[in-house]
Amino acid sequence: MAGENSDIKQLRYQVMLALYLPILLYSFSTFDLDETTFAVKEVKPVVVGDENIVLGQPYTARAYLTAASKVTLKAPDGRMTVMGDTSLQMPTGSLLAEDEDVKKINYTAVMEYQQVNKETAETEVRGSFTVRRPELVATSVATQSLYRQTLNQIRIDVPGLENQPLKLEANGNMQEGRQLRLSPSGQSVSVRAFLASEEEDDVFLGSKEFAVIDPPRPEIKVLDATGKQLTSGDAFSKARPVLDFEIEPDREYASSYPQDARYQIRRARVSIRKGLAASQEVGTFNLSNGSELRLVRELRDARPKDQILVQLQGVVRINHAGQAIPVQLSEASRSFSFVLS
Known part of the structure; x- marks a missing residue:
């Protein structure tokens, strides 16, 4: 019985040897063996970093060697700085001239490593990236x-x-x-x-x-002495010959720039037309408080159904700095006519 067990174990050993020996031989064939030591045939430098960088961002890359455990980085290129054992960094602020928008940057570094035989060797690593001017x-x-x-x-x-x-x-x-x-x-x-x-x-x-x-143009409204809004062709009372011109700025402009949306009217030229006769100029008058026109004396001799013509002049916008800026309005938008009643 003991002899049979020994034969079975021997058979198992032979089968395992037949299966695994080719695999072991193949594995050892990939290495150069020199007595008790072995060395990898090729050491390759690898550098990993962003391909595209915005001007002003620092460029950072990691560099390492395949099949090498201890590596020392050197940066003979004065633009690069070594950060720790595996990182390289380059400031990008000076890489583009003012008339350049994009540029490819090439760089080199040196990697020092120890071989299996304890000797020190060096290899050069090359990399590149593209620096672009940012969008504002x-x-x-x-x-x-x-x-x-x-x-x-x-x-x-x-x-x-x-x-x-x-x-x-x-x-x-x-x-x-x-x-x-x-x-x-x-x-x-x-x-x-x-x-x-x-x-x-x-x-x-x-x-x-x-x-x-230019800012959006304002609108001009005309009110009589009672506060009623008038439009050209409306009746105008001789008994209370006062016109108030209100300037309404564009609503959105006034909301966003309240210090720049104040308006004044400096003068008004007034004429009277009697019946079918040509109009006669009464005079040019300064508006009190920048909006009010009083014609008590000027209309003393006027009669009902006479036509009163008013043309506004010197419309200005007062901005944040207190400057009076002329506002260009069409003649139609600053001219009004009323019928005396």
């Missing part, structure tokens, strides 16, 4: 245009640099932060954005162009 995202009450001689507030955001300090410049004035207040007077204005730096020069990120337009 502007927000304001008037999204595409700015209002002329109005205190506009603009916000500039830069995707990819959300937590970085910015500076904004327009018309020679520089402000820190992402918001800029300006009152342009020309046809357009350019806002330039910079990445703020305490140690080096600020990095120019890009510019945003805005067209400059």
Whole structure:
């Protein structure tokens, strides 16, 4: 019985040897054997980093060697900085000239490692990335245009640099932060954005162009002495010859820019037409309180059904700085006629 068990064990051993010996031989054939030590034939450098970087973002890459445990990085390229044992970093703020929007950057580093025989060897690693000028995202009450001689507030955001300090410049004035207040007077204005730096020069990120337009035109309403609204052709009482001209600014403009939406009328030219005769000018009068026209003496000799013609002059907008800015209105929108009663 004992002899039979021994034969079975011997048979099992032979079967296992037949199965696993080829596998073991194949495994050892992939290594160069030198007595009691072995070495891998090839060591390859590998670098991993983002392919695209926004101007101003630091470029960071990890570098390592296949089949090498201990590696020391060196950066002979003065633009690169070694961070720890496996990381490389390069600032990108100076990589683009002001007239460049995109550029491919190549770099090299040296990896020092220890071979199996304890000797030190070096290999060069190469990498590249693309740096791009960021897109400036502007927000304001008037999204595409700015209002002329109005205190506009603009916000500039830069995707990819959300937590970085910015500076904004327009018309020679520089402000820190992402918001800029300006009152342009020309046809357009350019806002330039910079990445703020305490140690080096600020990095120019890009510019945003805005067209400059006039604010929406206001509307003029006419009220008589009782507060009743009049339109051209309505009757006007000789007994109470007072006209009040009210200027209503555009509702949205007044809501967004209340300090810039105040209006005044400086003068009014008055004429009288009797029947079919040509009109005769009575005179040009200053409006009291910027809106009220009193014609007590001027209409003393006028008769019922005479036509009173009023043309407003010197319509101005008072802006945030107290400047009186002429408002260009059509002649029809500032001319009125009433029938004396």
